[in-house]
Amino acid sequence: MSARRHLAGLAVVLAALVIVALFLKRSDVYLLTLWAVYLMATMGLNLTAGYAGQMSLGQAAFFGIGAYIAALLLKASWPFLAVLPVAAIVCFVVGIVVGFPALRVQHHYLAFATLGFNVLAYLAMRNEEAITGGTFGISGIPRPTLFGVDLGGHLAYWYWTLGSLVVLGGLLWWLLRSPWGRAFTALRDNPIRAESLGINITAYTLLAFAIGAACAGIAGVYYASLVEFIEPGPFHFSTSLMMLLAVIVGGSGRFYGPALGTAIVILLPEFLRGSSVPWLKFMQVWYLAFFGIAVIVLMIWLPGGLLSLRERLDRKGGPQ
Amino acid sequence: MNDFIQLIVSGTATGTIYALAGLGFTLLWQASGTINFAQGEFVMLPAFIMLFCMMAGAPLWLAFLLTCAFAMLVLGAGFKKVIVDPLIHHGVIPLVIATLGVAMVLKTVVRAGYSAEAQQFPSSFPAGQFSLAGITISYADVGTLILAAAIVIALQVFVTRTMTGRAMQAVAQNTDAARTLGIDAKRMVLYTFLINAILATVTALLITPTYLAKFDMGESIGLKAFFAAIIGGFNQTRGALLGGVLIGILENLVGFYWSPAYKEGVALMLFLVVILWRPEGLLGTAEERKV
Amino acid sequence: MKLRTLHLVTAALFALATGAASAQQPILISGLVELSGTGATSGTNFDNGAKLAAKEINAAGGILGRKIEYTSSDTQSNPAIAKALAQKAVDAGAYVVLGPVFSGSILVSMEETRRAQVPNFTGGEAAAITEKGNPFIFRTSMTQAAAMPKVARYIQNNLKAKSVDVMWVNNDFGKGGRDMIVKALGAEGIKVGADIPTEPGQVDFSSAVLKAKQSNSDVLFVYTNEEESARALRELRKQAYAKPIIGETTLTGQKVIELAGDAANGAIAHVGLTADAPLAPVKAFDAAFQKEYKAKSDHNGLKGYTAMYFVKVMTERIGKVDGKALAAAMHGAKMTVKDNPGVLMDVTFDNKGDLDRETFMTKVVDGKQVVTDVLPPLGAK
């Protein structure tokens, strides 16, 4: 796909997202915004797990850390644009710390180590009541006003989130096209060979974790402000699992994989719920079972995720 | 002092349960390099199958035997054939993800197909307890402990003393070499899957009276089982037992002497310490990083 | 003449048609309930109660001659989803919103119903819900703030205890109750001994029970969800805990008795509304519920059921289907069983949306919940 066709396609999709929102109901716009927020976190996870190959099951913890920072600072009347870098930097630093086990262990060990971090973070959110409000959470988180524009309305907040998503996506795109992106892929494909070629695998592993974590932290800020209330529940490790599955189902290590995967995880169940067609109603109860089967089937026949489908078909039909 | 011993005793009883579930993890890993994220659900499903059998009028022992057969067929052979065999050559991660999918399917099937509510489950041991030097011990604790210890020892004996067991171990250590010695590697791997299914059923029989039969009962047991296995040493059968009991006891001590709020974090802390300090586990032997 | 007849007939037909149309147009009531996730048990019961009530009301001719169309959707016990569903219910033009049950969820979703001025009946028990000055929020059960003083008074008067240990589950339900009971015990001059938090889903209660045994207080107050209550009772029995065990709502519930078996015998609990209450309307409800769902309702089932009847009674009282008017009428409303058996017990609402009614002290005897005392409403002196 040429760069021009790529840009044109992206522009069409973005224009559609901008225009369609005008005709959608309030609740649908809210769901779209929720999708965009989760997408920020899953794009970060795609960098950590998809491009750099570091299997992380702790993304929801960073998401939560960002959300709690936002809740506390926004309630203390900090401007939104000042909260963003704070959340990103804190998560970046914590990400480096959490990345350390990755230097010693790989794959499933790493998955469990990051999952362990997630459980600890969750326990801290529930028990450190003085800071986090414990299980009651923090309510009354304001939505921002930027440059005199009130972003409290559902449409305004959607456009603000979509714009931010595009900026974040652009930054990630640029990062992945830089020599860093190539080094991340080399780290995933073959760390031992990478090291023999002078690639500092320690630095890149930690960076992969930290950048992914920073994205989740930013997503957390948008989440807190969107829902206007947070409690520990959404930052349980099961959210990390869903985020990882979203990346993998969409296509890990593919730039648009998380967008598709997150839509399947966040939007599809709500679509089924809202439907009045009987068999779709049946689906909503069994949704997770079908999703689970889809994951298994994908792993067996299409481990590259849904976005690798065309490539796979090309290769089957091609001369090779 | 009595309190302390009481905590140790009940912690040991809880820990052996973690160990039983963890044992299956290590077996599958050793024999076939399978990491099963659905191990907890492999315990949950037999609990419900036993319930169904009993609702149909079967006594507990018959329900257990029928469920063993079911588990060997579905969670043993079926799991291997449908999920593991097609995926095992693609490395660890796709299989891990697929077993996550299996866990979701099993949970949803039980929840949507049967009930989201906890169901009670009869104990295999007589109710009641006895006191020994001021410490209360229930018959169920003693029974669980003895049965779990017996299973671990029996498994150890089977693996080291019998022909089939030694063949299984040979396959676990070096599949190719075992094959050249004329061992039917495929059959040995199948045996480990069958043993894992039976272990899961036994675990279900032992824990469901306290855990209660519920679709999500596998979540915590699966996690603890994995931590137990890693802490003890992933490539050692005894490791899971040590890891499980260590977690059980420490959880109780932390819950009592420090704060119950962080009790659930104990296994994780121990796990993080172990993988940073001794990644092969307390009893495990180091595996060279492959070039 | 002919023409006039024709006119008359058309007019009559027209009137009939429009009348019929408005009678047939159903009243939309949306349920936001926890059908999956941690709150699945509570939400499912609440939902079943509401469904049962809607069915009964429709069978008896509906509200003001219009049928109820009740649709429920699953919040997955997740506040962000609850908020989306509340918006969806409002968008769909719901007359009233029922649920969610979880306090965390209702605190988020009630902002949406308030903005749209749709009355919202919740199963949540956290004190904060009605402290925000939201004129559209109404409870379906007594708050912890109202229930705990009754428990404390009972401990003082009937059990003559000087000190109490508190074992609670660390979620919004347990933590809220724990804060309230500590306050209420303090007001009665009773000392709080060991303060024992437990985790949701906790299995091993040995260290928690040991703590209670060691502190040697006169009474143990247990405030956990159903499954954990059952496990706690078993461990207490195992370690031969001899002091009175008292709880609130859950401890003597049907599910706990079923799960704990013998170990539940002797447990005492204050219950706001129970399917075992010795009252004719409640017994009728109990029978109907069991027939419909093959299971016994917990207190959440009664919450959903009565909420639907509150809507019916008050809508007929104001004589029109108007959300704003309904909310206004609810404040200070009083409903009696004599006139409306569906509300199950006499009930009054205050101007914050809190309700008040009689409550019960119950005890488990031979595996059955038995009502030992009827406590008057707080407001009745």
Add this chain to the structure above:
Amino acid sequence: MSDASFLEVRDVRKHYGAIKAVDGVSFAVGPGEIIGVIGPNGSGKTTLFNAILGQIRPTSGSVRFRGDDVTGMSPLELSRRGVGRTFQTLQVFGQLPVRDNLIVAAQEFQGTLPGRLFAAPDAGLGERADEMIELFRLQHVARLPAGRLSYGQQKLIDIAMAFMAKPRLVLLDEPCAGVNPSLVDQLRELLVTLNKTQGGSFVVIEHNMDFIMRLCPHVICMVEGKVLAEGKPADVQANPAVLEAYLGN
């Protein structure tokens, strides 16, 4: 410095319990020299490479490179000092296009880590990569993911990567293994060209005797972890002990 060699391996041993994989090997490589290492399977050649390159830590002995002691240094530090290598088995980055495989092999030697984030996507190495692609005749597959190419093509990429950063010393572990015989001559010519144009010293492990004899002016024969013979290819080949070691197996 005149006596001190470019690379000097002195009495390196690597023992695994009772097994002596490498048992006291010493040799030296001068600037621009090409040295061949031969020996039957299991004679410890690859273990020796790994011990020199920091992949494993030698039990005893020392390795000096350009006068500095580099014993036990990590592969990363060694690569920084200008030591490159290839592996016995194929080691390309399968999902990266061929051109990116070559660029990634040298990009870490350009500028600083933060600087590379803001550098041009090809890190200024596009031209160099195209040169190598031309040299190795890979133009027609330059944009395809390396993992999709034939084994022989991947092997060429693998070797080209080792030379991208213009290393001072390259250790090649069986460059001919699995390569189509018709390509072997081409490969030898490539290595000679690279040695002439880029300079640098090579150490080559290889089983293909013809290849080694024609490429390397100096050959070491290892047997059971020890150096059995050393010298001109023809002399080593004619050494009766060497013959016996090969035939005896």
